[in-house]
Structures are given as C-alpha cells and as structure tokens.
Amino acid sequence: MTQQHAICLIVDGLRASALGAYGAAWAPTPACDVLAAESILHDRLWCDSPTLAGFYRAAWTGRHAAARLSIRPEGAPSLPRLLGDAGIAVHLVTDDEQLPASIPGDAQDVAGVLLESGHPTAPAAATESTAMYQFFAAAAEEIARGATQRSGQRRLWWLHCRGFSGAWDAPTVVRDSLWSDDELAPPTFVESPLRVATDDPDDLLAHRVTYAAQATVLDQCVGDFLAAIDDLGLGETALVMLAGARGFALGEHGETGAAVDALFGERLHVPWLMRPGRDDAPRQRRSDLTQPQALLTSICEWFGVDAGVHSQDRVATAALGEDGEWALLTDEWLLRMPPAQGDEPCRGQLFSKPDDRWEANEVADRCPDEVAALLAAAAAAGLPVPAAVD
Incomplete structure (x- = not known):
C-alpha cells in the first residue's frame, strides 16, 4: 500500500556531533535520542558542498558537486516536481528568507510559507520564546491545516529551519546549566558568528557552550513538534526525517562561524534520522558512506515514485569547495x-x-x-x- 505523508525537518548548521545519538556529551538531547532509537540512523552522511545551494542541488535533484558522482542526469526534474507530477502535494515551510535563492529552478513555484523569524537582541526568557521554537510551533500549525483537509491527497511537508545559522537566543538558564568556568560569566550574545578566527580558549568555550545551548533548545523543539504531529495522528504512519543541511565550525581548525566553509568534518558531517512510521520493524544504525542525494531517493521510495536514478557503486564520498x-x-x-x-x-x-x-x-x-x-x-x-x- 502506498504511504500517505512524509515530514522532512532540515536544520541549517546542525552538525552530527551536536546530538547524543552521534556521541555528543556537551548537552543532553533526549528527544532527538528517542527519535534516533525509533529511526534508521545514518552514521556517515557527508555533504558534497558546504553551501546551502549545494545541499538542495543534491537533495532535490540528485546532482553532485562533482558531476561524475551524480545519481541522476543533468536536467532531471527536482524532487518537488517529481512528487507533484505523481499527485503528491509538496509544502515548503521556512524561516530563511534567503532559501529561495538556493533551491533548484524548477522548484521555485513550490507552495511555500515564509515565517517571520524576528531579530532577537537578547537571550529569550524561555525556550518557548526562542526563534527556533517559534518556527517549529508555526510549522506544526501549517501541518495541522493540511492534515485536517480530509482529501486523501498525499503530502510532503519540507520544513527548513535557519537553525544554527539564525539567532542564538537560548535562554540564560540553559546557558548557565552548561557553563563550567567559575571565573567568567556565561556568554549572552545572540548573533550567530559568521567567521571568527581565534584560538583563545575563552572565546572557543563561549561559542561552543552557546552552540550547545542552541542544541538543547532544538531538542525541546523536536520533542514538542513530534508530540504535536502525534496529536494529529501522523506520528504512527508518516515518514519523519531529521537532517542537517550542513554543519558548523566551532574552532576545530582555527575559525568559528556559519561562513567557515573549509572542507572538514565539522562542516560536512551531518545527522540523518529517518523514522518510517512506528511499527515493529527493527531499526538500523547504518555506517555506509552516503550523501544528501539519498534523501531524494528515500522520499521517492516512500511514496512509490520512480526517481530515475542510475545505479552507482560508491566506495567514497566527495565534496567540492x-x-x-x-x-x-x-x-x-x-x-x-x-x-x-x-x-x-x-x-x-x-x-x-x-x-x-x-x-x-x-x-x-x-x-x-x-x-x-x-x-x-x-x-x-x-x-x-x-x-x-x-
């Protein structure tokens, strides 16, 4: 039987090492860990580009930054076009006003909702007041509107969150809980760093703790979002994915920030959790090398749509900068x-x-x-x- 719905959560700047399921010990991520336990977890998803446009080229068209490693021919229809031609409605929800410039040309007319992300100037009073939480809450409302239309139409909700490339407005109480330096005050900045060259231990600690605080916020967002779709009756049957669009440099190689595009693991290695509904089927932790093109093939397989992929034996993955x-x-x-x-x-x-x-x-x-x-x-x-x- 053809499956009905899919929900894909894409978080910009989410590196694999931010989640407990991938070995993170700097901040608890219990909601994401539960999702991981219910999912097929891909241990080694590496982006083929450090850019957002590169991620969407791969995930929506199957084209690789290195053309020979592409799994679909040039000019093949994008994922939204493929699904639309099969009668599947695609809904794009984002808080990133720059995203339209990064998606493939034939997907520019996909039904989309741009949510106001605001410009916080201070840490939020509570997690529910953060920009990230507001995005997930609004996205859940968008899904509720579509899910209550009993038309029988299959749907893909593609939710793209600015995430760690947006405001770092985690509440002070969350930052304090992760801060271990008795001599320095916890950081209070909210602007995501773009490119900061430093090897100063205090600067590195401040950026890493604030990033970890944002990961804690994300975890609550994911937990409450999944509870919301459970209330809508989607949790048992819908395909749910959580993945990073690209990682985030935190000084491992001399620079911190969203604009640091050196091709190292902190920028290229991202998480990918895929929960194909809730059933008794055993879940896997997959260690094979994969790249974002696999999101396209997995979604098409879920909906029973031919993605037009040519087979390819891959013993390596690559990235171009x-x-x-x-x-x-x-x-x-x-x-x-x-x-x-x-x-x-x-x-x-x-x-x-x-x-x-x-x-x-x-x-x-x-x-x-x-x-x-x-x-x-x-x-x-x-x-x-x-x-x-x-």
Missing part, C-alpha cells in the same frame, strides 16, 4: 586538498578515519602510497586534482 578545494572520504581516510595558493604546489592533507574524528592529526608525509591511491581515486571521480602536488 572554492578555489580548487576538495575532499575525498573513504572508510579509512579523508584526503583534503586545500584551496590553491598562487603558484605554490598543492599539498594534500590526510587524516585517518574513523579514528581521527576531528581531523587533528595530519599524516600525509607518513603515508605517501595512500595519498597516491586517493589522488588517483579523486581524479577518477572528476575532482580537480592539481598537476603539481607536494
């Missing part, structure tokens, strides 16, 4: 080619995976054979391997 920067991830290694620096020979950076989770120990000099093999794989994937590599 600016100025020739790219990264290639396999089960054992991450090879990163930094942006070109004038006429200087490019020097690849090699990190052992999964042991070196934060890409802190660069070992290219000690593993020349592995670097050579990965460069060959990158060239085969169509990545711009420089002629001269140091």
Whole structure:
C-alpha cells in the first residue's frame, strides 16, 4: 500500500556531533535520542558542498558537486516536481528568507510559507520564546491545516529551519546549566558568528557552550513538534526525517562561524534520522558512506515514485569547495586538498578515519602510497586534482 505523508525537518548548521545519538556529551538531547532509537540512523552522511545551494542541488535533484558522482542526469526534474507530477502535494515551510535563492529552478513555484523569524537582541526568557521554537510551533500549525483537509491527497511537508545559522537566543538558564568556568560569566550574545578566527580558549568555550545551548533548545523543539504531529495522528504512519543541511565550525581548525566553509568534518558531517512510521520493524544504525542525494531517493521510495536514478557503486564520498578545494572520504581516510595558493604546489592533507574524528592529526608525509591511491581515486571521480602536488 502506498504511504500517505512524509515530514522532512532540515536544520541549517546542525552538525552530527551536536546530538547524543552521534556521541555528543556537551548537552543532553533526549528527544532527538528517542527519535534516533525509533529511526534508521545514518552514521556517515557527508555533504558534497558546504553551501546551502549545494545541499538542495543534491537533495532535490540528485546532482553532485562533482558531476561524475551524480545519481541522476543533468536536467532531471527536482524532487518537488517529481512528487507533484505523481499527485503528491509538496509544502515548503521556512524561516530563511534567503532559501529561495538556493533551491533548484524548477522548484521555485513550490507552495511555500515564509515565517517571520524576528531579530532577537537578547537571550529569550524561555525556550518557548526562542526563534527556533517559534518556527517549529508555526510549522506544526501549517501541518495541522493540511492534515485536517480530509482529501486523501498525499503530502510532503519540507520544513527548513535557519537553525544554527539564525539567532542564538537560548535562554540564560540553559546557558548557565552548561557553563563550567567559575571565573567568567556565561556568554549572552545572540548573533550567530559568521567567521571568527581565534584560538583563545575563552572565546572557543563561549561559542561552543552557546552552540550547545542552541542544541538543547532544538531538542525541546523536536520533542514538542513530534508530540504535536502525534496529536494529529501522523506520528504512527508518516515518514519523519531529521537532517542537517550542513554543519558548523566551532574552532576545530582555527575559525568559528556559519561562513567557515573549509572542507572538514565539522562542516560536512551531518545527522540523518529517518523514522518510517512506528511499527515493529527493527531499526538500523547504518555506517555506509552516503550523501544528501539519498534523501531524494528515500522520499521517492516512500511514496512509490520512480526517481530515475542510475545505479552507482560508491566506495567514497566527495565534496567540492572554492578555489580548487576538495575532499575525498573513504572508510579509512579523508584526503583534503586545500584551496590553491598562487603558484605554490598543492599539498594534500590526510587524516585517518574513523579514528581521527576531528581531523587533528595530519599524516600525509607518513603515508605517501595512500595519498597516491586517493589522488588517483579523486581524479577518477572528476575532482580537480592539481598537476603539481607536494
């Protein structure tokens, strides 16, 4: 029997390491952990681009930043168009006024609701007053309006939240609960950092604690949102997804902020939880490498729609950045080619995976054979391997 509805929650700036199900210990995320326990959890979803447009190119068209790694041909209809042609209504709800510039051209006319996100100037008095909570509450109301129309029409609600790229207005009480420095006052800033270059421990602590406070807020948002769709009778049968559109740098490589696009795990590795209704089927924790194109194929499979995907055996994932920067991830290694620096020979950076989770120990000099093999794989994937590599 064809399934009826799907709800896809996309949170910008949500890195995998923010959730307890992915090993986070800095802040509790019990609601997301419960969702993870009921879901197929994808351990290694890596974005192929650090940009929002890149995420939507992949998730809505199946096209990869490196064309050879695409799973659908150029010009193939986007996910909203595919579903619309199959009689499935697609509803886009977002609080990001910049999002329309990032979605594929043939999806520009998708039925959408832009919610006012406001511009907080101080921490919220309570979680229910935060910008993120207001988004989830309004999104639940939009779903309620559609769900009460007993038309029998199948629906996809695609909810895109600015998340960690928006205001960091977690209440002071939440920040205080995570702050461990007795000599410094907890941070009170609410503007999400764009690009801050610092290795000062106090600055790093302030940004990381405030990010963790936002993760705590998100967790309550998710918990209350799921309770709301349960009240609508959707929780038992609808497909529910929670994923990050891209991660967020918190100083692991010298910079913090939403505009830090260096191709490291903190920016590319995002969570993906997929709950196909509530039933007795066993849930999986999947460790295979995957990229955002898989969201498209999973949603199409749920609705019984042919996505027009050509099969592809993948032993690596890749990402493309600016100025020739790219990264290639396999089960054992991450090879990163930094942006070109004038006429200087490019020097690849090699990190052992999964042991070196934060890409802190660069070992290219000690593993020349592995670097050579990965460069060959990158060239085969169509990545711009420089002629001269140091």
